[in-house]
Every structure is written in structure tokens, then in C-alpha cells.
Amino acid sequence: MPTINPPAGTTKRDQSVDTFVVSAGRPERVPDAPLNTPIAPASSFIAGGPMEYARYDSPTSHALEDVIGGLEGGLATVFASGMAAANAAMDLVPMGAVVVAPSAAYTGVAIRLRELAEIGRIQLRVVEVDDTTAVVAACNGAQMLWLESPTNPMLQVADLPACIAAAHANHALVLVDNTFATPILQQPISQGADIVMHSVTKALSGHSDLLLGALVTTDPELAEHLRTRRVFMGALPSAFDCYLALRGIRTLAVRIERAQANAKMIIPLLRDHPAVSRVRYPEFGTMAAIEISEGADAADAVCASAELWTYATSLGGVESLLERRRRWPLESETVPMNLIRLSFGIENADDLWRDLKQALDSVVPN
Numbered sequence: 001m002p003t004i005n006p007p008a009g010t011t012k013r014d015q016s017v018d019t020f021v022v023s024a025g026r027p028e029r030v031p032d033a034p035l036n037t038p039i040a041p042a043s044s045f046i047a048g049g050p051m052e053y054a055r056y057d058s059p060t061s062h063a064l065e066d067v068i069g070g071l072e073g074g075l076a077t078v079f080a081s082g083m084a085a086a087n088a089a090m091d092l093v094p095m096g097a098v099v100v101a102p103s104a105a106y107t108g109v110a111i112r113l114r115e116l117a118e119i120g121r122i123q124l125r126v127v128e129v130d131d132t133t134a135v136v137a138a139c140n141g142a143q144m145l146w147l148e149s150p151t152n153p154m155l156q157v158a159d160l161p162a163c164i165a166a167a168h169a170n171h172a173l174v175l176v177d178n179t180f181a182t183p184i185l186q187q188p189i190s191q192g193a194d195i196v197m198h199s200v201t202k203a204l205s206g207h208s209d210l211l212l213g214a215l216v217t218t219d220p221e222l223a224e225h226l227r228t229r230r231v232f233m234g235a236l237p238s239a240f241d242c243y244l245a246l247r248g249i250r251t252l253a254v255r256i257e258r259a260q261a262n263a264k265m266i267i268p269l270l271r272d273h274p275a276v277s278r279v280r281y282p283e284f285g286t287m288a289a290i291e292i293s294e295g296a297d298a299a300d301a302v303c304a305s306a307e308l309w310t311y312a313t314s315l316g317g318v319e320s321l322l323e324r325r326r327r328w329p330l331e332s333e334t335v336p337m338n339l340i341r342l343s344f345g346i347e348n349a350d351d352l353w354r355d356l357k358q359a360l361d362s363v364v365p366n
């Protein structure tokens with residue numbers, strides 16, 4: 001059996017993020033080398049080199065790991081989906097460990113943590129991540145603090161340094177799911193996090209055309225351990241998906257800049273609209289949630305009558321999406337029935353507002 005390759009992502013980022021997303025993860029500059037890392041569709045490699053077998057590693061995933069690792073400031077390991085990455089991280093804690101997690105974490109993560117608690121694999125302590133006192137108290141005796149900030153879909157923001165300090169005082173491992181903020185707006189490792197997680201499916205790849213996940217850590221031993229988990233869980237992403245993600249990540253900085261500007265223009269208009277009873281927006285980023293005064297059916301009607309905005313799940317793509325989250329039977333019960341999650345894309349802001357306004361105008365209370 002070949003040894004597991006040392007993690008990629010060792011590129012030290014000495015450039016600003018908007019330059020780095022364009023320049024990193026490229027082939028060596030030699031005559032006739034392609035500008036882009038080629039797709040290597042192979043399950044096996046000629047013996048004697050570092051790759052050997054595609055469940056261990058691939059040249060295309062290495063290039064993507066260089067970019068994601070450099071962006072977050074650590075060693076990246078990419079996975080076949082965000083959930084595959086999450087499962088590898090959940091595997092790190094010992095049997096019966098106390099895990100502290102958000103009440104409304106990403107649905108799949110919340111379901112998986114509940115399943116692990118039900119079979120006795122972990123003890124789960126659920127908290128509101130924006131209640132720092134509660135998070136600090138829950139960290140007492142914990143082995144892992146699982147954070148999402150802002151949370152999906154409630155947009156709760158955690159005081160990362162305070163929560164991370166409380167976890168570390170208990171020698172607990174801290175993971176931050178940074179999918180909503182992206183490394184353009186927040187780099188949790190610089191605030192003390194041990195592991196940063198991404199659903200690369202979302203903003204990092206940015207075009208709603210693939211599934212991919214990533215874990216980033218500064219600890220080489222931990223990184224090695226996570227890569228081993230990936231090998232034996234069989235969770236390496238395909239070379240083609242890594243290529244698409246690399247192509248998408250080139251424009252991450254400009255996409256976030258534009259989508260955030262769209263959000264900042266439209267949020268005040270939503271706050272003033274009579275059909276909207278509450279707007280959740282943490283004052284940064286490309287994600288928001290609104291609550292519809294007239295309830296869940298009216299929220300469904302808004303989703304159905306939007307024409308430019310697309311009624312679909314997922315987020316972080318170039319196209320604006322909206323979704324009533326409680327249409328999913330397994331979504332957390334703390335998410336209001338009338339809540340619509342908004343993922344701002346990069347279209348024209350006036351066009352986006354005109355469409356959202358016509359959809360909201362149809363459900364104004366009498």
C-alpha cells in the first residue's frame with residue numbers, strides 16, 4: 001500500500017486574495033506548459049511516483065488544494081462533497097465525545113450529528129451560536145466545537161475569538177464551516193480555528209455545476225489524518241470536478257464583491273417592504289433570509305412568482321436563488337416556516353430588485 005501523500009496547499013500566500021485566486025494552482029512556467037492544470041482522468045498512475053492510485057491523490061485535486069489552502073492559510077484536503085468533508089471531520093473525535101454544535105447548522109450536518117448522537121457515537125450539545133455565554137458554558141468538558149458563522153439559513157454570527165478561546169481552554173478541537181462567508185470575507189484560522197470547512201459546491205466553485213468539499217488546517221499531522229480518512233472513505237472528488245472548481249474559483253473575489261454589492265443595495269429595500277416582517281443580514285456577505293408577514297403559503301407564492309430569481313436549493317452561484325427552507329421536512333424546527341433564504345448572484349441589482357418586488361407585492365397584507 002502506498003503511503004499517503006503529504007498534503008498539498010503548502011503554497012504560502014504572499015499575495016492579496018484577489019490576485020492569489022487567479023495566480024495559484026497553475027502548472028510550472030516552462031515552454032509549452034498549459035496555463036491551466038490539465039484534467040488527469042486516471043484511476044491508476046505508473047508506479048514509483050507520489051500518486052499511485054486515484055483514491056489516494058490526483059494532480060488536479062492537488063492544484064485545487066493549493067488554491068483553497070492558500071486562501072484559508074493552511075493545508076487543504078478536498079472531498080467529493082461538503083458532507084464528505086464534514087463526515088471526515090466528525091470522525092476525528094473519540095467514542096462518546098461531547099460535541100457542541102449550532103441549533104440550526106446546515107441541515108445535512110445537523111442530521112448527521114443527531115444520528116451520531118442517537119447511536120451513542122457522540123454526545124451532542126446544541127447551542128445558539130450568537131449566544132456567546134451559552135457557547136462558552138457548553139464548551140465545558142467538550143472535545144469538539146462545531147461552528148458555522150454565519151449560519152445557514154438563520155444568518156447567526158458567532159463571536160469566533162471568544163468561542164474558540166473557550167473551546168481551546170477545554171482542549172477541544174474547533175471546526176468553522178466558512179461556506180457562507182468565504183475566505184474573501186473571513187479567515188477563521190487567523191482567528192484561532194483548528195479546521196475550516198467548505199462546501200466548495202457553493203461560492204468557491206460558484207457556478208452550481210458540481211459537488212465538492214474541503215477541510216483546511218495548519219496542523220500537518222491533522223491534515224495527514226484527514227487525507228487518510230478521505231482515502232479510506234473513498235471520498236476524493238473527480239478530476240473533472242476539481243478542474244471545474246479551479247476554473248470557478250478564479251473569479252471568486254470579483255463574484256463576491258458584486259454579489260455583496262447587490263445584497264447591500266437590496267437589503268434596505270426589503271426592510272422597507274410591507275410584505276416582509278423580518279430581514280436577516282449580518283451586514284456582510286452574499287446571503288440573507290427574509291420572513292414573509294402572511295406566512296408559509298405566502299412565502300411559497302413569492303418563490304413561485306419570482307421570474308429572474310430561481311426557486312431552487314443551494315447557494316453561492318452566479319445566479320440569484322431563493323428558497324423557503326422549511327419545505328424540507330428535516331430542516332431544523334428553529335427555522336421559521338415563513339423564512340425564505342436569498343442567495344445573491346451577480347446579475348444587475350435593479351433587475352434583481354424589480355423581480356423580487358413584484359413577487360413580494362403580490363403578498364402584501366391587507
Ligand SMILES: *Cc1c(COP(=O)(O)O)cnc(C)c1O
Nearest residue numbers: 081082083106152179199201212
Ligand atoms: C451546502 C452546505 C454544506 C454541505 O455541502 P455539500 O457540498 O452539499 O455536501 C455544508 N455546510 C453548509 C453551510 C452548506 O451550505
